[in-house]
Amino acid sequence: MIKITNLKKSFGEKIITNGLNLEVGDGEFLAIIGRSGEGKSVLLKQLIGLLKPDSGTVLIDNQNIATLKGKKLQEVFHKCGYVFQFAALLDSLNVLENVGITALENGKSIDEVKPAVIEKLTSVGLAQDVLEKFPDELSGGMKKRVGLARTLMLNPKILIYDEPTTGLDPITVRLIHELIKKTHVEHKITTIVISHDIEIFKYATHVAMLNEGKIVYKGPAQSIWECDNPYIYQFIRGLPEGPIKQIGFE
């Protein structure tokens, strides 16, 4: 269970989250939508402790991670996996070393780590022939799969995806969405996805919308097209008129 209460964060004079409240239940698949530059990534980074909020609480299983440091914070990272927008693979390491990095850094040898790496790569639909490749030899979709495999190595209870389909073609987008859903179901992982892609509603169980630093809607994903919330109505139809401000077009 994740419970965010009155979360505030600003960079200089720019307010990112402004008293944000959100609850995510165990086993939920939540899609967070919102305009570009609304601070969705900043919200997720506060959620796992990569960024400290100015005020407010982030409770994961009743533990406030906003105040954690060092080893205690590392325990949160074991619990919450984070798949970065552009995968954030270490470009000096090959796929095998990237996926197995945590075990390798804890003193295990390549031979010990290799079977687990192959298992995770297979589960994200990648063959063994990528093991020796470096990130710059992989396509965008492959990088994201490797990023997911690397995160799955920690067996997290919660998985957070930061715009996993940005910059991908429609076929790869669908494959990535199906992979996220498969991972969610098979591993019974609480899943939070930031996405601009309305296709995500087919896979998510819930949708939340971020606007001007607050969650203005949270509800089931299946009935999103029937939703009469003015923010949701405007956003998913891409309408210029409505409560969402047209940033840069005033």
Next chain:
Amino acid sequence: MMFVRTIDRIGLAVINGCSRLGDFGLFGWDAIVTLFTTRLKVKKVFFQMSYIGIGSVGIVFLVGVAIGAVLALQSYIGLERFGSTQFIGPIVFLSMTREFGPVFTALMVIGRAGSAMTAELGSMRISEQIDALQTLCIDPVQYLVVPRVLASTIIVPFLSIFCSFFGIVAGYVTAVYMLNINAETYMEAIRSHAEMSDITNGLIKAVIFGFLLSLIATYKGYITRGGAKGLGIATTQSVVFANVTIILADYVLTSLMFTK
């Protein structure tokens, strides 16, 4: 109004400066604590020592030779007026071991390896690789900063010895073969005027310079923000700050070590 605004700006600059200095101090402290409280990544330290050391040998050699030769020539011009050319040897020796060896080695390492450290870590910060390390339960300071700082602290004194040695050799060659100074006189003057403390104090300086330059380089990379432009600014600042710090530290250390 103009006066108030000026005071306001100065005050803001001072506060920002103090804040950055505090951040840098905490970063350095974190690196030292991490070094002594976590398992050392020995392979990474050796890799960095090789990168900084072997990669800088050529440029350090060239600089050492050039400085040694110039020192001999300049000393000759000055000392000849007083009929004291026999002191060229000690002047070259003391200048190289006390000052030019450690200082120029540090400046060369900043230009070659320090800038690369900032660029590499800055690029990793911008592409979220450092954040990724954290989410994978890997301490970025232990993984990225400690090996570089330790390697630089160890290897810069060796490079400094190398630089000083070839500077002294170049000074000898210049004095003996170009300026016709007696070889025995040159060596004897060094033997009678040089002390062991000249070498050890120069090495202490090199250790401190190696630590400072790598800490500045990794810090500037670690806090990089703002894409390609930010990376460019961070790398430039890293080189400038490290150079200025080395010169200032040299003054402080020289005052502490050599004044009697």
